[in-house]
Ligand SMILES: Nc1ncnc2c1ncn2[C@@H]1O[C@H](COP(=O)(O)OP(=O)(O)OP(=O)(O)O)[C@@H](O)[C@H]1O
C-alpha cells in the first residue's frame with residue numbers, strides 16, 4: 001500500500017538534489033543548535049564545578065564577584081590583603097574546621113603562582129567531592145618546592161626536578177624576576193578542568209622568601225640569594241584570601257556575619273555557590289545571545305525548506321491534478337505536502353543529530369585541552385530531545401503554508417492544469 | 420433513478436468572478452456509449468469534464484452520474500465518487516514521474532476501496548490486473564517495473580488508459596488524450612482503448628477540438644449545440 005508519506009518520500013526522492021541540500025541545511029542548523037546548547041550547559045557545569053566543599057571565601061572587602069575572580073579564577077588582582085593576625089583569628093574560631101590561606105601576586109611565564117599551605121591539597125574540592133590528585137610527585141615540603149597544575153606542566157613541558165623562576169607581578173613579560181631563588185618542581189597535579197590546572201603552587205614561606213627585603217613593591221637594593229633565606233624569618237605578614245571549611249552548614253551565616261563585622265580590618269566573606277551563580281549571571285547575556293543565534297540559524301534552515309517546497313509547487317501542479325484525478329482528496333493533498341515537510345525536517349533533525357555526535361567526537365580532545373571543557377559523549381538530555389522535537393514540529397508547522405497553497409491550487413485547478 | 424449513466428438538466432457553471440461558461444439545458448449519455456464531444460478551444464470542454472468528475476460544483480441544475488446526484492454532494496463525497504466511479508485521461512503527462520509504470524496504473528486503487536473490492540470480487544489483485552491491462556494495451560513486460568520517464572508519448576498514454584480502467588470504473592473521461600500522438604499511433608491507441616472499454620464495460624466521454632477524430636466514434640456531439648453560451652469568436656483570435 002502506497003501511503004501518503006511513502007508517496008511524499010518517493011516524490012522527494014525524485015527531486016533528491018534539492019531535497020538533499022535542504023536536508024543538509026536543516027541538519028547543519030540542528031547541529032549548531034545542539035552544539036551551542038551542549039557547550040553552554042557543559043560550560044555552566046564545569047564553571048559551577050570549579051570549587052566545592054568550601055563554605056566561605058574570605059578576602060579584603062570588595063565586590064563578591066571580584067573576590068571570586070581573583071581567589072578562585074586567578075583573574076585580576078586583590079585590592080588589599082588580609083593581615084596574618086586576622087587569618088589566625090578566623091582560623092581559631094569555634095565553628096571553623098579548616099582554613100587554606102591563599103597568597104597571590106606572582107607569576108611564572110603567564111601562569112599565576114599561588115602561595116598556600118599543604119592543607120590546600122587536602123581541602124580544595126571541585127566537581128562535587130573530587131579532591132586534588134597528584135599525577136606525579138608529592139606536595140611541597142621545603143621553601144623552594146613547587147607543585148604544578150596539569151596544564152602548566154604539559155604546556156611548558158616540565159618534569160619533576162626541573163627548576164623554575166618566579167616573576168614578580170602577574171604579567172606574561174614581567175621585568176622583575178626572582179631569579180636568584182629558583183623553585184624545584186616536586187609534584188604535578190592531575191587534570192581537574194579548573195583554574196588549578198593553570199596554577200603554580202608554592203608554600204607561603206616560599207612567597208615570603210622571594211620577597212625578602214622588598215619594601216612597598218620595590219625590589220631590595222642588594223640582591224638576596226637562597227643562602228640569605230636560611231637565617232631569615234619567613235613568617236608571612238599577610239595573605240590575599242582564604243578558603244574556609246566550617247563545622248556545619250548552620251555556621252555559614254554566623255561566621256559570614258562575624259567576618260563582615262570584624263573590626264580589625266575591612267574583610268568580607270562570600271559563599272562560593274552564590275558568587276559563582278552571580279558571576280554566571282553576568283555572562284548570561286552572551287549565553288542567551290548564542291542560543292538565539294542558533295535558533296535563528298534553525299529558522300533559516302527551515303525557511304530554506306519552505307522556499308524549496310513553495311518553488312516546487314508550480315512544477316508540481318500537474319502532479320497534484322493527477323492525484324486529484326485518481327481520487328485523492330484535497331485533504332490528502334494537504335497531508336502529502338505536510339508529510340513532505342515532516343520527512344524533510346525529521347530527516348534533517350536526525351542527520352543533524354548524527355553530525356552533532358560526529359563533531360563532538362572530533363572536538364572533544366581539543367575542547368578539553370584548550371578550553372578545559374568536558375564534552376564527553378553522553379546521551380541526549382530530555383531538553384535536547386525537546387529541542388529536536390521542536391525543530392520537527394516547527395518544520396511541519398512551516399510546511400502548513402505550502403500545503404495550504406497546494407490544497408487551494410488543487411481545489412481551483414481541478415482537472416485543468418493551468419501553469 | 421434514470422437509466423442514463425449521465426443525465427444533465429439545466430446545468431449552469433461559471434468560474435468565480437467570470438461570466439458563465441456552461442449552460443446546458445439537457446444532455447444524456449447511456450451506459451456503454453462512446454461519446455465524442457467536439458468543441459473549440461476555450462469552449463468549456465475541460466470545465467464540463469471537471470463538473471462530471473465532481474471536481475467543480477455546478478452553480479445550478481441537475482447533474483447525475485452513474486446514479487449519483489452530484490449537484491447535491493459536497494467535498495469528501497465528491498472525492499469518493501470520483502475515486503470509485505471514474506477513470507480520467509489527460510491530454511499528456513498523465514503519469515507521476517517518481518512511480519514505476521505498474522505503480523502508476525494501480526494508483527487509483529489506493530484511493531478507492533470500491534475499485535479494490537471490484538477487483539477482489541473478480542479474484543484479482545491490483546498489481547496483477549495492472550500488468551494484465553498493460554499487456555493488453557501492448558506494453559512490453561520489460562517496462563512494467565521501470566520508471567515512466569523512459570516511455571514514449573504513445574506508451575505513456577496507454578499507461579494512462581490502463582490506470583483509468585483499473586478496477587473497472589463505469590465512466591471514463593478523456594480530455595484530448597490523442598492530441599500529442601501522430602495519426603497512425605492515434606488510430607492504434609483508440610483501437611486498444613475501445614477494446615479495453617469493452618472488456619471493462621465502461622462508458623467513454625471523449626472531448627477534443629479535433630473534428631478529424633469523429634470517424635472513430637458511434638456518437639458525436641458538439642458542445643456548441645449543447646451549450647447556450649458561446650464564447651465570442653474574437654476571444655479565439
Ligand atoms: N481553473 C480555472 N479557473 C478559472 N477559469 C478557468 C479555469 N479553467 C478554465 N477556465 C476558463 O474557462 C473557460 C473554458 O476553459 P476550458 O479549459 O474548459 O476550455 P476547453 O474547451 O477545455 O479548451 P481547450 O480545448 O483549449 O482545452 C476558459 O475561458 C478558461 O479561461
Ligand SMILES: [Mg+2]
Pocket residue numbers: 464465466594
Ligand atoms: Mg481543455
